[in-house]
Amino acid sequence: MNWVQLWKFILKLTLFGYSILVIVVFFGGIQNVVDMLKDLRKPID
Amino acid sequence: MDVFATNFRTIDWIIVSVYICIPVVIGVIVKKYIRQLSDFIVAGRSLKLFIAIASLTGTELGLVTVMYNSELGFKHGFSAFHVGIIETVCILAIGLTGFIVYKLRQLRIMTIPEFYGMRFGRKVRIVGGIILALGGILNMGLFLQAGARFMMGVTGYSNPAGLKLFMSVMLIMVLIYTVMGGMVSVVLNDFMQFIVLSIGMLIGSYYAITKIGWDNLFKAPNTVDNISWFNPVAEGSGFGMIYVIFMVVLTFSAGALWQSGTLRALSAKTPKIAKQLYAWSSISYLARRVIPMLWGICAFIFVSQTPKLLSAFQGPDALNSQFGMPVFIAKVLPSGLLGLIVAGMFAAFMSTHDSYLLSWSSVITQDIVAPIKKDKLSDKTRLLITRISIVCIGLFLLMWGLWFEAPVSLWNYMAVTGTIYLAGAFTVIVAGLYWKKASTTGATIALYAGLIAILGIGPWTRGDNVPFYLTDKFIGLMTFVIAFLGMVIGSLFFPDKQKPEEAEV
Numbered sequence: 001m002n003w004v005q006l007w008k009f010i011l012k013l014t015l016f017g018y019s020i021l022v023i024v025v026f027f028g029g030i031q032n033v034v035d036m037l038k039d040l041r042k043p044i045d
Numbered sequence: 046m047d048v049f050a051t052n053f054r055t056i057d058w059i060i061v062s063v064y065i066c067i068p069v070v071i072g073v074i075v076k077k078y079i080r081q082l083s084d085f086i087v088a089g090r091s092l093k094l095f096i097a098i099a100s101l102t103g104t105e106l107g108l109v110t111v112m113y114n115s116e117l118g119f120k121h122g123f124s125a126f127h128v129g130i131i132e133t134v135c136i137l138a139i140g141l142t143g144f145i146v147y148k149l150r151q152l153r154i155m156t157i158p159e160f161y162g163m164r165f166g167r168k169v170r171i172v173g174g175i176i177l178a179l180g181g182i183l184n185m186g187l188f189l190q191a192g193a194r195f196m197m198g199v200t201g202y203s204n205p206a207g208l209k210l211f212m213s214v215m216l217i218m219v220l221i222y223t224v225m226g227g228m229v230s231v232v233l234n235d236f237m238q239f240i241v242l243s244i245g246m247l248i249g250s251y252y253a254i255t256k257i258g259w260d261n262l263f264k265a266p267n268t269v270d271n272i273s274w275f276n277p278v279a280e281g282s283g284f285g286m287i288y289v290i291f292m293v294v295l296t297f298s299a300g301a302l303w304q305s306g307t308l309r310a311l312s313a314k315t316p317k318i319a320k321q322l323y324a325w326s327s328i329s330y331l332a333r334r335v336i337p338m339l340w341g342i343c344a345f346i347f348v349s350q351t352p353k354l355l356s357a358f359q360g361p362d363a364l365n366s367q368f369g370m371p372v373f374i375a376k377v378l379p380s381g382l383l384g385l386i387v388a389g390m391f392a393a394f395m396s397t398h399d400s401y402l403l404s405w406s407s408v409i410t411q412d413i414v415a416p417i418k419k420d421k422l423s424d425k426t427r428l429l430i431t432r433i434s435i436v437c438i439g440l441f442l443l444m445w446g447l448w449f450e451a452p453v454s455l456w457n458y459m460a461v462t463g464t465i466y467l468a469g470a471f472t473v474i475v476a477g478l479y480w481k482k483a484s485t486t487g488a489t490i491a492l493y494a495g496l497i498a499i500l501g502i503g504p505w506t507r508g509d510n511v512p513f514y515l516t517d518k519f520i521g522l523m524t525f526v527i528a529f530l531g532m533v534i535g536s537l538f539f540p541d542k543q544k545p546e547e548a549e550v
Contacts, residue, residue: 003275004263007123008132011335015250018332022243022324028095029236035093036232037078
């Protein structure tokens with residue numbers, strides 16, 4: 001594999017991987033926010 | 046074509062103005078959740094995986110990150126991608142092994158120097174806290190300047206007083222919501238900003254690639270050397286093997302121990318989540334490097350195809366290369382989308398500032414003031430000191446970053462100021478966690494050794510024919526080596542005779 005092919009692969013991997021991550025984090029994150037605020041409302045030990 | 050011609054219109058100003066007010070509203074709303082110091086600094090250690098990923102990315106993908114990475118792409122082409130690969134591999138390795146972060150989260154500490162205190166005693170904690178705060182606050186020093194350049198490049202607005210005023214207003218808004226809502230406010234804003242910025246970056250990349258063309262993107266422009274445009278170790282690439290090794294050491298240590306990033310691991314609900322956070326975030330770390338570099342590369346190809354633009358970036362009065370990317374996106378993105386992306390970039394600016402402000406103010410309270418007072422401070426007093434520190438750092442940034450012109454390049458400055466802290470911290474934390482013979486003397490020498498990095502921004506590092514031993518990359522790398530040797534030699538020759546004062550592990 002030469003440099004050009006390597007950077008092509010890395011660029012495709014980045015754009016694809018990051019797109020998937022954004023979708024996963026968006027849906028998972030909303031539930032996490034709700035849980036975090038619930039945790040912070042609990043009485044202090 | 047006018048260099049500062051732009052598609053940025055009134056609608057874009059409205060999008061940006063509305064958007065940057067939202068974090069302040071969030072800060073006001075979440076203030077009621079802050080009842081104790083740990084809520085303020087580590088969000089009550091309640092972060093679950095996905096919100097932690099968004100928050101870590103929101104912190105580590107700042108406007109300044111976009112600026113210096115796009116500058117690297119603009120100046121060095123695809124050969125700059127190697128920094129992203131190295132950083133991604135380092136973050137993934139930390140995530141898969143839990144190296145450093147798992148143990149630190151297990152100890153339930155809130156700052157890095159807190160560990161120094163537990164392992165090596167109060168004095169080391171204070172020294173470590175001062176060096177961390179010094180390196181960290183100086184590291185933020187050029188953020189406002191980079192932000193102003195981005196704004197000027199993308200909006201075409203060039204009134205210096207207006208630019209300073211706009212950046213100052215943004216900083217004040219960050220100060221307000223960080224002082225009010227602490228980490229809870231920071232995390233919620235990071236989440237929102239992660240989503241907006243990421244979507245903006247992905248759509249922006251589509252436009253940038255479409256403008257240049259996929260095949261043209263991988264052809265070196267006529268104005269540069271075809272080999273060094275792609276090969277980071279080729280002669281003339283501007284990098285070379287010493288730089289690559291320095292990047293391995295720097296990105297690995299920064300990945301594990303940069304306080305603002307590590308704060309997310311320390312805020313995670315469990316040590317296992319702290320570990321997973323790093324493994325997942327390796328994708329974000331790749332994106333935060335590669336996507337801005339891609340924009341920089343596209344910008345350079347675009348500029349090199351437009352004679353008037355090319356002449357603006359050449360010659361004795363050439364524009365700073367940081368302007369390349371903003372000038373490019375201002376011309377290729379349509380109005381509306383441009384507003385969204387600029388809002389996302391300013392969101393990145395704010396999310397980095399909030400986390401850094403919180404990080405360094407926490408260190409000042411927990412690791413400098415509290416140990417000096419021998420920990421006789423109430424939670425309420427600590428919270429107050431943290432909030433006052435945030436405001437003081439903010440004022441310092443206004444003076445330093447906006448009203449004074451720094452004499453060195455952006456990346457040079459970032460790497461050197463980061464190394465001041467990282468060289469000592471990495472050695473001390475690794476030795477403290479994994480080497481029983483590590484002593485207080487060794488830790489102190491290693492921390493002070495970090496100060497050597499400041500030589501990397503001296504006047505002797507500039508020019509075309511600088512000997513390798515006077516280059517910033519060699520000095521940076523040697524700082525790590527000297528810190529490591531200082532720890533080993535100091536520990537072997539001056540072992541601790543008894544458990545250090547106030548050490549708890």
